[in-house]
Amino acid sequence: MKILVVEDERRLSLNITKGITEQGFAVDQSFDGEEGLYMAQTGEYDLIILDIVLPKMDGIEICKTLRIGGNKTPILMLTAKATAEDAALGLDAGADDYLGKPFSFIELKSRIHALIRRSHNEGAPTKTIADLELDPLKHTVARGGRNISVTPKEFSVLEYLLAHKDEAVSRTMIMEHVWDYNFEGMSNVVDVFVASLRRKIDKDAPVKLIHTVFGLGYKISESP
Secondary structure (H helix, E strand, O other): OEEEEEOOOHHHHHHHHHHHHOOOOEEEEEOOHHHHHHHHHHOOOOEEEEEOOOOOOOHHHHHHHHHHOOOOOOEEEEEOOOOHHHHHHHHHOOOOEEEEOOOOHHHHHHHHHHHHHHHOOOOOOOEEEOOEEEEOOOOEEEEOOEEEOOOHHHHHHHHHHHHOOOOOEEHHHHHHHHOOOOOOOOOOHHHHHHHHHHHHHOOOOOOOOEEEEOOOEEEEOOOO
């Protein structure tokens, strides 16, 4: 899953980014409102963390613009002015939740997971196919009752495939959703991670779940 952080306080932005990256999210950062709006409009994100006070364009205006344009990505507003009036301004502009500074990372993490669950209509967060289970909150993967150890990036790739169960997704779609905007690495990085997941999930299983869609990418399905 991928999050956009629009926050001009660089130390705070870096701390937020470090914390949620360790939770397995890919993160893009922006330090001003105009760039943040552009990235939100052109990228695919599961959540936007948006400061209210920003250079060039404030968070309220960004939020309004996104909602008027039909962008339904969940927005968590941040502000140093933790008053009921500021909260109302953010929520009226279309934000989904509000967090006043300073805040604990535990609280931020809880809000992030709650907003993403709500946007995906997940009453029960566990994603399943056949006997494979992925729990986004516990960050666990199991198949046939056997726990499978995966890296944070493997978890994110598998989660993205499960979010598009029975659908073909391209390598580019996976790359853009799982890796951040500044990633510079191997061109075959998606193939490397999918191959690793196959070894862990499909190698000894009678039913293979991860399939190659030739000329495009991959899909997760009970049938080829």
